[in-house]
Amino acid sequence: MDALPLYLDHAATTPVDARVAAAMAECLTQQGTFGNPSSQHLYGRRAHARIERARSEVAGLIGATMADVLFTSGATESNNLAILGSVRSRGQRAHVVTVSTEHRSVLDACRQLEREGHAISYLEPDAQGLIEVRQLEAALRAETALVSIMHANNESGVLQDIAALAAVCRRHAVALHVDAAQSAGKVPIDVAALGVDLLSLTAHKLYGPKGIGALYASAGQRAILQPLLFGGGQERGIRSGTLAVHQIVGFGLACQIAGVELPGQAERLTRLAQMLWEGLADLPGVLRNGHATRRVPGLLNVSFEGVQGESLLAGLSELALSSGSACDSDSDEPSHVLRSLGRNRELAQSSLRFSLGRYSGEQQVQHAVAAVRREVRRLRAVAP
Amino acid sequence: MDALPLYLDHAATTPVDARVAAAMAECLTQQGTFGNPSSQHLYGRRAHARIERARSEVAGLIGATMADVLFTSGATESNNLAILGSVRSRGQRAHVVTVSTEHRSVLDACRQLEREGHAISYLEPDAQGLIEVRQLEAALRAETALVSIMHANNESGVLQDIAALAAVCRRHAVALHVDAAQSAGKVPIDVAALGVDLLSLTAHKLYGPKGIGALYASAGQRAILQPLLFGGGQERGIRSGTLAVHQIVGFGLACQIAGVELPGQAERLTRLAQMLWEGLADLPGVLRNGHATRRVPGLLNVSFEGVQGESLLAGLSELALSSGSACDSDSDEPSHVLRSLGRNRELAQSSLRFSLGRYSGEQQVQHAVAAVRREVRRLRAVAP
Amino acid sequence: MAEEDPLGAQVRALFMDLAHAGDLDGAGVCRGEAGRVAEGTQVRFSLRLSGTRVEQVRYRAYGCPFTLATCEWLARQLTGCQLSELSAPAISMAVGTPPEWAAALGIPSQRLGRLLVVEDALRQAAGRRSGS
Amino acid sequence: MAEEDPLGAQVRALFMDLAHAGDLDGAGVCRGEAGRVAEGTQVRFSLRLSGTRVEQVRYRAYGCPFTLATCEWLARQLTGCQLSELSAPAISMAVGTPPEWAAALGIPSQRLGRLLVVEDALRQAAGRRSGS
Numbered sequence A, B: 001m002d003a004l005p006l007y008l009d010h011a012a013t014t015p016v017d018a019r020v021a022a023a024m025a026e027c028l029t030q031q032g033t034f035g036n037p038s039s040q041h042l043y044g045r046r047a048h049a050r051i052e053r054a055r056s057e058v059a060g061l062i063g064a065t066m067a068d069v070l071f072t073s074g075a076t077e078s079n080n081l082a083i084l085g086s087v088r089s090r091g092q093r094a095h096v097v098t099v100s101t102e103h104r105s106v107l108d109a110c111r112q113l114e115r116e117g118h119a120i121s122y123l124e125p126d127a128q129g130l131i132e133v134r135q136l137e138a139a140l141r142a143e144t145a146l147v148s149i150m151h152a153n154n155e156s157g158v159l160q161d162i163a164a165l166a167a168v169c170r171r172h173a174v175a176l177h178v179d180a181a182q183s184a185g186k187v188p189i190d191v192a193a194l195g196v197d198l199l200s201l202t203a204h205k206l207y208g209p210k211g212i213g214a215l216y217a218s219a220g221q222r223a224i225l226q227p228l229l230f231g232g233g234q235e236r237g238i239r240s241g242t243l244a245v246h247q248i249v250g251f252g253l254a255c256q257i258a259g260v261e262l263p264g265q266a267e268r269l270t271r272l273a274q275m276l277w278e279g280l281a282d283l284p285g286v287l288r289n290g291h292a293t294r295r296v297p298g299l300l301n302v303s304f305e306g307v308q309g310e311s312l313l314a315g316l317s318e319l320a321l322s323s324g325s326a327c328d329s330d331s332d333e334p335s336h337v338l339r340s341l342g343r344n345r346e347l348a349q350s351s352l353r354f355s356l357g358r359y360s361g362e363q364q365v366q367h368a369v370a371a372v373r374r375e376v377r378r379l380r381a382v383a384p
Numbered sequence C, D: 001m002a003e004e005d006p007l008g009a010q011v012r013a014l015f016m017d018l019a020h021a022g023d024l025d026g027a028g029v030c031r032g033e034a035g036r037v038a039e040g041t042q043v044r045f046s047l048r049l050s051g052t053r054v055e056q057v058r059y060r061a062y063g064c065p066f067t068l069a070t071c072e073w074l075a076r077q078l079t080g081c082q083l084s085e086l087s088a089p090a091i092s093m094a095v096g097t098p099p100e101w102a103a104a105l106g107i108p109s110q111r112l113g114r115l116l117v118v119e120d121a122l123r124q125a126a127g128r129r130s131g132s
């Protein structure tokens, strides 16, 4: 077998940290913490205790209290629960403000609300990928029930100024939901300081397992959220279903580790991404997508003029990276995120998203730079 | 530390089979199958291939084709998706028939439909726990959109005659949903032969991991199901969210193993449960709950006259078992399932659910019998 | 912590050793009973007196582990008490009140209702004596 | 199986070795071009003739890996062909049709539209010759 490609797609998903995998494995043995946390016997009580420890680890990463953290199956569910749950619980028709470059789990939940009779405003970010305070302010209406804006964009890596946007929402007494799937564990988040009402997390972008996430929900939001899943009454009745102990244990530890390592990793990944950019920037017709500095560490999105995107990716089979969001890659349409950053169809399609991670180093960046330079030159030489 | 209690609560959750845990662990390493199955690169394609293999293993357990299997976060989600998804997609007010002794994830989804303006009929099983064909037939109306009846009851273990009930539904062209969380892998299921339209599964009751399950949905149902979670378009757009590779791999293998071992285990667990019953039956005032033979192998529910349930359970701390469904155990109310089997409040509360599993043997049954006899006698001796 | 025995060590120890469960017969025995099985808790106390001293205490109880443990705990304490201490209002001074029992034994406050049944039975038994 | 390279081994090999990419100049060179970069695919073929023989084939292409691989594959096959085979309708007999190319190279049928651009360019080039 050939060597595995160099993994540069941490924004799609991360490998599970070995420490996290070990903690999970303990829950997957007959002697281990396998009980149903709802059970009253020792197995159940142990499982329950582990879950509460994990809950405090997740809460700790984002400055929340344990009561604010509801476990879900991932950020897709968290986004749906936040958006559908907070708007459906209102009797009347409501208005929601979001951004055209949100993740599909936000946009499609909003579209569902439109089908249910609610109104949605889609803000357009500027050519740097940013939403301005005035823009948000202008979109708010008397009947606005919710604003949903992501922290770090999954394609461009651009970070919104959530504190400033949250201040607008607070001033207008509108709830703010933030999809932090791509930023949690990579940049500091303090829900209390930011004044966010709802915030979505997923474990598999921060070296935890896939299929587990959380919704941070303030007490006020918890009181009104309509569940998506009804049943056993777990998670304060807002999210029923047997709690997946090993998943939650892994998620908790992943958050704890991410929090401890955040300052060092943020600095390191910012430097590596800069090195990557500098290694490519002197090629002609190379454009960095999104704001140069307001971005999540380790993510770099670059368009290459005159190079067809699919061929570029295919030529780089020694690298594992994506030309758009992995979540979107079933469709053939050029990325709406890159289009909104001012790229035309071809440039949007000829973009590469490099997302470095905990196990990426300088050597790997150099390897990636060399491969991309080679392939861009080769394909340009072939082009008419 | 003391020895762990003897685990007799497999209906609440099962430990993960060591083979399943090993397969999952492979997905939780940096060299393993950790990719996002939506990614186009090798990591993604490998993950996708493993998922499709698991899908065929799950399909194989229930006689379905791969296309019919939609992965969810567990039976709670599958039940909600089946019930809310198939009824919400109809414009008009619809009618649903279910049973008063269903799992709370079915009952509470039905209650939500009532809040949304639909009508629900709750059938009452007979004193053996069974629903008769005539009963179902009588409840059907012109506007009945769905019938939801569980296969094995999680408290009593009673198995409904799904084939007969499905025939009624087919005759009236009404869709049938079956919650098979407690029966899958324990009794043979063939969705095609049964003529079921929707069927819920969960991995953690058949030695797979918690937090993963599936909904079997016929092509006709797939065409109309309204998603609970919107987003990336995974699972044919019916269930968005990054697929949890390790979870699905574990679920698939667990189904495969359960299928292979089913005949032997069913025979063995039926015999062990009978031995357990015989070990207790000669005590005075001991009542078996539910039909004597139409039951899922390994589950025995017994009420003890003149013994307070909580004290009985507390006295049996060397055994891990439950006095009701673990999922219901947060509430103090006596089990509605046992009440419907004709038990009064006290008898319902003084019941024990023994659920034996793959790792239970004769010696453990004897140990359990001795402990229960001792404790019943002790508490009766104390009683006025 | 959530992992611990929800009964607590003290209740567990009492519950597992209900040595004073039983009945007393004969002269000088006062009985008191309260609660009903159908309501989930029923308690009967029997006290044997010798002069002014409580010589023996027995109880029978149907109820949760906290109820049984409390009966056992009280029986142990009452044995050897002076009679006067058991007269109707004085009983609480001798053995305390249900909230005090709950505090002493680490019993969750939701269970207080059941301890009131225990107190009732004990008051009945003691009342029989002092009224007779 | 889903795990395999979605290009397939043959397309992968061609795509990684686009040896015939380039232009031809001078006498006896016919060129044909089709598609537009803005539409995702653009292809140019240059054929150098020597007597009745196709002596050299070069192409330039902007497009997906299947497009580039098909260009390379055709260039290899066309080299050495007799001129007559390239005349307008005969071209399909010489090198087949896009559905045949897709079948030969294992190209998914959704990509057929792009192969039509390749065919157009080739027809143009061949047409120049036969028409000239």
Ligand SMILES: Cc1ncc(COP(=O)(O)O)c(C=O)c1O
Pocket: A011, A073, A074, A075, A076, A077, A079, A103, A105, A150, A152, A153, A154, A179, A181, A182, A202, A203, A211, A213, A327, B240, B241, B242
């Ligand atoms: C910004 C963003 N939100 C939401 C999601 C969905 O999260 P999950 O994969 O946990 O469903 C993703 C990635 O998949 C994401 O990048």
Ligand SMILES: Cc1ncc(COP(=O)(O)O)c(C=O)c1O
Pocket: A240, A241, A242, B011, B073, B074, B075, B076, B077, B079, B103, B105, B150, B152, B153, B154, B179, B181, B182, B202, B203, B211, B213, B327
């Ligand atoms: C019959 C039945 N249905 C549904 C469920 C819920 O399944 P899950 O735990 O996967 O959410 C359970 C058990 O928890 C069950 O026993």
